[in-house]
Amino acid sequence: MELALSLGDTPKAFSLFENPTKLPNKSFCIPLEEHGLAEKSLDQKIDSSDPRPPIQLNLLPSTPVLRSQPSPLLRIPWLNSAIGVEPARVSDVNQFRLASVEDTTDEGAAVSSPNSAASYYQMDFSIMNGNGDAEARNSSREEGADRNTSDDEENGSTRKKLRLSKEQSAFLEDSFKEHTTLNPKQKLALAKQLNLRPRQVEVWFQNRRARTKSKQTEVDCEYLKRCCETLTEENKRLQKELQELRALKTSQPFYMQLPATTLTMCPSCERVATNTTGTTTTKQTTSITTGGHRQQ
DNA sequence: GCACAAGCACATCTTACGTCA
DNA sequence: TATGACGTAAGATGTGCTTGT
Numbered sequence: 548m549e550l551a552l553s554l555g556d557t558p559k560a561f562s563l564f565e566n567p568t569k570l571p572n573k574s575f576c577i578p579l580e581e582h583g584l585a586e587k588s589l590d591q592k593i594d595s596s597d598p599r600p601p602i603q604l605n606l607l608p609s610t611p612v613l614r615s616q617p618s619p620l621l622r623i624p625w626l627n628s629a630i631g632v633e634p635a636r637v638s639d640v641n642q643f644r645l646a647s648v649e650d651t652t653d654e655g656a657a658v659s660s661p662n663s664a665a666s667y668y669q670m671d672f673s674i675m676n677g678n679g680d681a682e683a684r685n686s687s688r689e690e691g692a693d694r695n696t697s698d699d700e701e702n703g704s705t706r707k708k709l710r711l712s713k714e715q716s717a718f719l720e721d722s723f724k725e726h727t728t729l730n731p732k733q734k735l736a737l738a739k740q741l742n743l744r745p746r747q748v749e750v751w752f753q754n755r756r757a758r759t760k761s762k763q764t765e766v767d768c769e770y771l772k773r774c775c776e777t778l779t780e781e782n783k784r785l786q787k788e789l790q791e792l793r794a795l796k797t798s799q800p801f802y803m804q805l806p807a808t809t810l811t812m813c814p815s816c817e818r819v820a821t822n823t824t825g826t827t828t829t830k831q832t833t834s835i836t837t838g839g840h841r842q843q
Numbered sequence: 844g845c846a847c848a849a850g851c852a853c854a855t856c857t858t859a860c861g862t863c864a
Numbered sequence: 865t866a867t868g869a870c871g872t873a874a875g876a877t878g879t880g881c882t883t884g885t
């Protein structure tokens with residue numbers, strides 16, 4: 548039995564899954580919501596009056612979302628049961644990647660820049676923004692688009708960072724919910740739809756994945772902490788029980804000949820063992836010496 | 844096998860924005 | 865109320881790795 552726990556980024560440690568992108572879609576996850584760690588920014592971005600359902604992050608430890616960083620924690624069933632977490636099944640959210648792609652370079656995007664008359668946006672987000680702040684943001688975004696066509700060094704001004712409008716962010720979030728990586732066509736389509744450069748969309752998705760992973764790491768840490776606490780308690784309890792049994796054995800040697808009244812489960816192999824004096828029988832027919840189970 | 848391009852993760856920088864004294 | 869310091873979120877950039885051609 549191969550146990551592998553990780554705090555953070557140790558993808559190499561999980562030899563069971565060399566290529567996470569080929570993992571089955573039955574992975575478990577620790578929903579952030581359960582841990583009260585749902586992204587604050589997400590909450591901020593999604594207006595409470597927004598009729599759309601709240602965006603739920605499927606932060607899958609093993610989804611293709613973060614292809615090199617599968618979180619293995621919830622592959623350990625006894626850990627889940629130990630801390631009382633009922634893992635949620637999730638569906639694959641990123642099943643498609645088109646093999647043939649068209650040109651998606653930013654140069655290509657420049658053709659459909661916001662200032663291009665040939666652009667055919669499906670949604671005019673500059674119109675959708677109803678407040679002056681958003682308008683300012685859009686104007687700054689257009690400055691960004693202008694910067695795309697003219698070098699920063701050209702005007703010598705410091706770059707002005709754009710802030711995506713609520714609508715743009717919500718739209719990107721929705722897209723992210725559907726697929727956390729973009730193929731070039733999707734990237735282009737999103738960029739056109741949102742009046743952004745493809746590079747911006749790409750960067751947004753990269754950052755989003757990174758922050759999702761960061762949050763997932765937080766969740767994993769919390770999860771491991773709880774596991775550790777639970778196991779420590781269990782260890783204490785078992786040590787105490789062992790001491791009592793030893794004391795009993797020395798004081799009442801004949802008592803131990805009686806059959807045990809409790810069943811114990813080996814946490815490593817999950818086999819139920821009936822303990823009697825001097826013998827241990829498992830309820831499974833397979834060898835109990837495998838999988839790290841130590842016969843006592 | 845090598846070169847190249849594309850895409851990604853990751854670390855980091857930079858800027859906008861909210862909070863608080 | 866205005867303001868400056870501070871922290872945080874998020875957009876942007878650079879770098880190295882992987883993968884496909």
